[in-house]
Amino acid sequence: xxxxxxxxxxxxxxxxxxxxxxxxxxxxxxxxxxxxxxxxxxxxxxxxxxxxxxxxxxxxxxxxxxxxxxxxxxxxxxxxxxxxxxxxxxxxxxxxxxxxxxxxxxxxxxxxxxxxxxxxxxxxxxxxxxxxxxxxxxxxxxxxxxxxxxxxxxxxxxxxxxxxxxxxxxxxxxxxxxxxxxxxx
Amino acid sequence: xxxxxxxxxxxxxxxxxxxxxxxxxxxxxxxxxxxxxxxxxxxxxxxxxxx
Numbered sequence: 001x002x003x004x005x006x007x008x009x010x011x012x013x014x015x016x017x018x019x020x021x022x023x024x025x026x027x028x029x030x031x032x033x034x035x036x037x038x039x040x041x042x043x044x045x046x047x048x049x050x051x052x053x054x055x056x057x058x059x060x061x062x063x064x065x066x067x068x069x070x071x072x073x074x075x076x077x078x079x080x081x082x083x084x085x086x087x088x089x090x091x092x093x094x095x096x097x098x099x100x101x102x103x104x105x106x107x108x109x110x111x112x113x114x115x116x117x118x119x120x121x122x123x124x125x126x127x128x129x130x131x132x133x134x135x136x137x138x139x140x141x142x143x144x145x146x147x148x149x150x151x152x153x154x155x156x157x158x159x160x161x162x163x164x165x166x167x168x169x170x171x172x173x174x175x176x177x178x179x180x181x182x183x184x185x
Numbered sequence: 186x187x188x189x190x191x192x193x194x195x196x197x198x199x200x201x202x203x204x205x206x207x208x209x210x211x212x213x214x215x216x217x218x219x220x221x222x223x224x225x226x227x228x229x230x231x232x233x234x235x236x
Contacts, residue, residue: 037187037227044190044220051197051213058201068213075217079224147202154195161188169226170187 003061006128007143010056013118014146017050020111021153024104028160033096034177037170038083040161042108045076047157049115050150057143061128066119073119077112080105095173190220 024043027033035043052069056062083105087094094103102110122128164170166178193216200209 037223040187041190041220041224041227044194044216047191047194048213048217048220051194051201051209054198055201055206055209058204059206068210072217075221075224082224082228147198151195151198151202154191154198158188158191158195161191165187168186169223172227 001125001128003128006061006122006125007057009122010053010061011143011146013115014050014053014057014150015142017046017053017115018146018149018153020108021046021157022149025153025156025160027096027104031097034164034174036083036095036173037165038079038086039095039105040157040164040170041079042076042083042105043157045072045079045108045112047150047154048072048075049112052119054147054150057147061122063123063129066123070116070119073112073115077109077116080109080112084109187223190216190223193219 021043024035024039028035049069049072052065052067052072055065055068059065083095086092087103096104099107161170163177163179164174171178193212197209197212197216200206200212
């Protein structure tokens, strides 16, 4: 695998993570489903993992960058697994609506698992690490778009989390935007 | 407080964009630890299981 192909696959992967995070924001803003603290931390897990992929795009593919992505995905996966276990016993309820039969935290766990497997598969090919040629022109647009989308989503999540939780810890089941509740109007 | 991991990951991304790899990795590591500390705070929520 050439470094260019590796970058292309990494850009597609980062756009995939961006799509997941964007859909979470759409679910929150459009459908009014406010994220719980564990849901917010799972979003942070996607950023922790996606940062490794972003490093591949900026500095070129390196095994350590995939390591960053895997560590982030393991941390995010642990958080989503905890939320699955909170609701695994029948009668203990769930958080949020199901999408295609599974709740968002279950989809998050699957996504983190796929990221780990994807990184492991990418690590199998050593040829991408042997060359350090500059990024070719035809591959500049997609990685740049992926990076800008990822950065914009990080800023969007900062604003969203501050709006929901204010400066402190989040309530266990948020029902409104705490920042706006406390605003004297 | 809960927005701190996002702030740190955004800083990490910004540092990487400016080609400061070491600084970026530092921000990422602090962000990851912050995320895990916040997870520790919320992981102890009581399970409502009727036995």
